[in-house]
Amino acid sequence: MSTNLETAAQVAAANAAATKTVLFITGAWMHTSSWDKFRSVFEAAGYKTLAPAWPFLDADPAALRANPDKRIGTLTFGKIVDHYAKIIDGLDEQPLIIGHSMGGLITQLLLDRGYGVAAIAMDPGPVAGALPGPVSLLAALPPIFAGPGHTHTITRDGFAKNFANTVPAGEQTAAYDAYVVPTPTNIFYQAAGMIGTGVKVRERKQPLLVMVAEHDRTVTPYLAKAVYNLQKKAPARTDFHQFPDRSHFLAGEKGWEEVANYALDWANEVTKPAAIH
Numbered sequence: 001m002s003t004n005l006e007t008a009a010q011v012a013a014a015n016a017a018a019t020k021t022v023l024f025i026t027g028a029w030m031h032t033s034s035w036d037k038f039r040s041v042f043e044a045a046g047y048k049t050l051a052p053a054w055p056f057l058d059a060d061p062a063a064l065r066a067n068p069d070k071r072i073g074t075l076t077f078g079k080i081v082d083h084y085a086k087i088i089d090g091l092d093e094q095p096l097i098i099g100h101s102m103g104g105l106i107t108q109l110l111l112d113r114g115y116g117v118a119a120i121a122m123d124p125g126p127v128a129g130a131l132p133g134p135v136s137l138l139a140a141l142p143p144i145f146a147g148p149g150h151t152h153t154i155t156r157d158g159f160a161k162n163f164a165n166t167v168p169a170g171e172q173t174a175a176y177d178a179y180v181v182p183t184p185t186n187i188f189y190q191a192a193g194m195i196g197t198g199v200k201v202r203e204r205k206q207p208l209l210v211m212v213a214e215h216d217r218t219v220t221p222y223l224a225k226a227v228y229n230l231q232k233k234a235p236a237r238t239d240f241h242q243f244p245d246r247s248h249f250l251a252g253e254k255g256w257e258e259v260a261n262y263a264l265d266w267a268n269e270v271t272k273p274a275a276i277h
Contacts, residue, residue: 018117018271018272019093019094019095019096019117019118019271020046020047020048020093021047021048021049021050021091021092021093021094021095021096022039022042022047022048022049022050022095022096022097022098022267023049023050023051023052023084023087023088023091023095023096023097023098023116024038024039024049024050024051024098024099024103025051025084025097025098025099025100025103025104025106025107026051026053026054026099026100026101026103027099027100027101027102027103027104027123027125028101028102028143028154028183028187028188029153029154029159029163029180029181029182029183030100030101030103030179030180030181031053031057031061031064031178031179031180031181032051032052032053032057032058033051033061033178033179034100034178034179034251034252035049035051035251037251037252037256037257037260038098038251038256038260038263039051041257041260041261041264042260042264042267045264045268047096050087052083052084052087054075054080054083055071055072055075055079055080055083056069056071056072056075057069057072057181057182061177061178061179061180061181062177064181064182065153065180065181065182068151068153068181068182069151070151072151072182072183072184073149073150073151073184073185073186074149074184074186075184075186075187076184076186076187076190076196077105077106077109077187077190077196077197078196080106080187081106081109081110081113084106084110084115085110085113085115088110088115088116094115094116094117095116095117096116096117096118096119096120096267096271097110097111097115097116097118097119097120098119098120098122098263099119099120099121099122099124100122100123100250100251101122101123101124101125101218101219101248102125102183102187102191103122103125104121104122104123104124104125104210104219104227105121105124105125105126105127105191105197107119107120107121107124108121108124108127108199108208108227108231109127109197109199111199111204111206111208112199112200112203112204116206117206117271118206118207118208118209118267118270118271119206119207119208119209120208120209120211120263120266120267121208121209121210121211121227122211122212122250122251122259122263123211123212123213123216123218123219123224123248123250124210124219124224124227125191125219126191126197126223126226126227127197127198127199127227127230127231128194128197128198128199129194129198129230130223130226130227130229130230131223131226132191132219132220132222132223132226142154142155142158143183143185143188144185144188144189144192146185147185148185148186148189149185149186150184150185151182151183151184151185152182152183152184152185153180153181153182153183154180154183156172156173156176159172159175159176159180160172161217162217162218162248163217163218163247163248163249164176164247164248164249164253165215165217165247165248166213166215166245166246166247166249166253167247167249167253167254171253175249175252175253179252199230201230201231201233201234202233202234202235203234204231204234204235204236205234205235205236206236207236207237207238207239207270208231208234208236208237208238208239209238209239209240209241209263209266210224210227210228210231210238210239210240210241211224211240211241211242211243211250211259211262211263212224212225212240212241212242212243212250213242213243213246213247213248213250214242214243214244214245214246215245215246215247216246216247216248216250217247217248218248219248221242224240224242225240228240237270239266241262243255243258243259243262246259
């Protein structure tokens with residue numbers, strides 16, 4: 001039986017983990033506005049949300065595609081994580097962090113630095129030790145073939161086949177026009193070579209939910225489960241959920257409301273203040 005002092009310490013720790021702030025992190029090729037649907041759900045539930053862009057990627061998607069800033073090619077995971085760490089340092093409280101794809105990898109790297117009270121990694125890129133499998137490797141080849149130190153924009157065909165493959169053709173076109181932006185090729189080399197993507201899972205204290213789509217051809221269920229199998233070695237709570245009949249465009253395609261509400265319910269559960277017994 002816990003002493004009153006131990007109970008008070010546990011309650012204090014749980015209360016310290018409560019938050020009403022959510023930080024959303026995009027993955028490769030997605031503009032920050034792709035989070036607008038999710039943000040509306042969390043804001044309706046009383047959360048303050050923010051979805052800052054990666055460095056040099058906060059302009060209009062069409063303009064970025066037409067004339068990408070050459071500095072995008074200099075970005076690495078370390079620089080991007082530093083960028084988000086600085087943003088979190090400026091907040092009034094530690095946030096819940098939600099990241100998609102390579103943003104899910106960035107999310108795990110932020111947890112590893114001690115940031116965030118909890119996190120959700122949606123279709124997450126592979127931390128070191130999580131092997132991607134052949135389908136995910138094939139999807140990553142175009143930016144790798146482009147060479148390190150460059151920018152790369154997924155083609156419309158690549159987006160249709162590997163990113164939004166369960167989305168009707170007309171909606172694929174609209175989503176591409178609205179959200180697709182260039183990305184740095186360096187991060188694909190880092191992910192493939194497990195350079196700068198290692199995490200100390202046995203030291204993680206924040207809860208983590210890994211989510212994936214059944215028909216994802218960028219981060220397949222195989223890869224997401226590999227990430228989960230590594231992360232579940234942590235002493236903190238680690239959960240996994242797969243959504244049927246969806247693609248990598250999990251936050252924007254038909255049925256996104258179910259995904260957002262699942263994320264919201266999980267967040268409410270793991271960040272609510274504990275009661276004193």
